[in-house]
Amino acid sequence: MVNHVIPNTYLDALRYLSDQTFKVIAGGTDLMIQKRGTRETPPNFDSNMLYCFNLKELNYVHKEKLHIHIGSMTPLEVLLHHQDIPEIMKQVIAEMASPAIRNVATLSGNIANASPAGDSLLSLYLLNAEIVLESLNGKRVLPIDQVITGPRQTVISKDEIIKEIIIENPKFSxxxxxxxxxxxxxxxxxxxxxxxxxxxxxxxxxxxxxxxxxxxxxxxxxxxxxxxxxxxxxxxxxxxxxxxxxxxxxxxxxxxxxxxxxxxxxxxxxxxxxxxxxx
Ligand SMILES: Cc1cc2nc3c(=O)[nH]c(=O)nc-3n(C[C@H](O)[C@H](O)[C@H](O)COP(=O)(O)OP(=O)(O)OC[C@H]3O[C@@H](n4cnc5c(N)ncnc54)[C@H](O)[C@@H]3O)c2cc1C
Missing domain, CATH: 3.30.390.50 (CO dehydrogenase flavoprotein, C-terminal domain)
Incomplete structure (x- = not known):
């Protein structure tokens, strides 16, 4: 039997992930399609699902002098209209999916899905993004090109979650x-x-x-x-x-x-x- 859990806090989420049987679901705009069943039946998930989209602790944009920190559950549509997100990233997000999808889809889903055609990834590579991965055992911060190792392949462990994405904010002519x-x-x-x-x-x-x-x-x-x-x-x-x-x-x-x-x-x-x- 597959369990569906909505954690109340980020710490709760890490605790569930620590038993390595849960899969994080953010906006679900990739997962729901990948696991869809036949018409009018629910998606056919093959592992326990952890619904993290509503975790407020992971929904933020913080600007520092040189970097911008983006919480992993911040919807793309929020980033598109946020004053602190660089124009170069906004141009990419504006052409991703549609407003309805962007209201739930996230950067972290695009990263963990690791499609060579994932649009936001181009802005993350260009802005030297660093990905904060966390589990109950600790935190590691890796450049995006070390997180994604191939099509649909990443180094994210089963007990880890993408907590935050850190991007540069350079000036371009x-x-x-x-x-x-x-x-x-x-x-x-x-x-x-x-x-x-x-x-x-x-x-x-x-x-x-x-x-x-x-x-x-x-x-x-x-x-x-x-x-x-x-x-x-x-x-x-x-x-x-x-x-x-x-x-x-x-x-x-x-x-x-x-x-x-x-x-x-x-x-x-x-x-x-x-x-x-x-x-
Ligand atoms: C109609 C439609 C149009 C689309 N158009 C585009 C497009 O133009 N460009 C594009 O690039 N994509 C597009 N997509 C694909 C999708 O919307 C994006 O890849 C989106 O960024 C996925 O985010 P999500 O939050 O919905 O991911 P989810 O479906 O929730 O998750 C995707 C994967 O990431 C993992 N994951 C999610 N969050 C985390 C986390 N914090 N930590 C660890 N693992 C995590 C999940 O376990 C899963 O494996 C489209 C999809 C649809 C349905």
Whole structure:
């Protein structure tokens, strides 16, 4: 028999998780679909379920000087309208699902679901997000790229919960979010690209680019980015083909029901090319 529990407090949630038989459910917008039964029957959960969405202790946004702390049960729609959330993250969230879904869906669900097409992940990789994982045994803080290890794979243990997401709040001169999907709303990305640059005195002093749905995880290459930093805008544009070929080496998409690998690679490179050309 499967137990369904709504914990009263965060500590209660950690206690339930400690027996390693419970699965956290946040907004349920992934889990309900993955575990759905036939029409008009309840979802077919195969483990005990811990409903954490109403835990007030995990619903917050705190801004500090350099970082923003986001409680793991804060709905995406709240983040979309929150004054302390960076514009670059808001642009991504605005194109996720629909308002109804965003009112319950969370960043932590997008992270733990670990889909290569998870849109918010691009903003989390770009903003050097750190994920706070906690259990009764203690706390660990890991960069997002160490939490997600592959499609639907994470290092989150059965007794752990994502407690908080910490993001940077850098200044950018220009940002670009491109989501290619089957329609404008409620569409899972075929390809996505989030890029940001900070230019000072005509020199690139920060360059970040993340790609979704074209590899096993979100792609972000600090190596390529470091080759762009320090260049003038003209030099960056002159080096466009070299930069493109470096990204091309990283892009390894798959064929699936939404798109195919040839289209995904071509379009991803077109997006990067246009981004550099338009700077
Ligand atoms: C109609 C529709 C449209 C959608 N559109 C998009 C879209 O445009 N872009 C996109 O990226 N996604 C989209 N999604 C997918 C989904 O909404 C997102 O992935 C969302 O962020 C999931 O959050 P959630 O809180 O609902 O996760 P849940 O379904 O509650 O959980 C998902 C997974 O995360 C785990 N989990 C959740 N919270 C925690 C936590 N705090 N600690 C540990 N594990 C946790 C759960 O155990 C589960 O494995 C869509 C879904 C639907 C139904």
């Amino acid at each position: 220009k940002i670009q979010w491109t989501k290619v999907g089957g329609r404008r709303a409620d569409a899972i990305s075929k390809i996505s690209c989030l890029s940001a640059v900070q230019i000072k005195n005509n020199k690139v002093i920060d360059f970040r680019l993340t790609l979704g749905a074209v590899y096993k995880t979100v792609i972000r290459s600090r190596e390529i980015e470091s080759k762009c930093i320090g260049l003038t805008l003209d030099q960056l544009k002159e080096n466009k083909n070299t930069i493109l070929s470096l990204y091309e080496g990283l892009i390894q998409p798959i064929d699936d029901q939404r798109s195919n690998r040839i289209y995904r690679k071509k379009v991803a490179l077109n997006i990067i090319e246009k981004w550099i050309a338009d700077l």
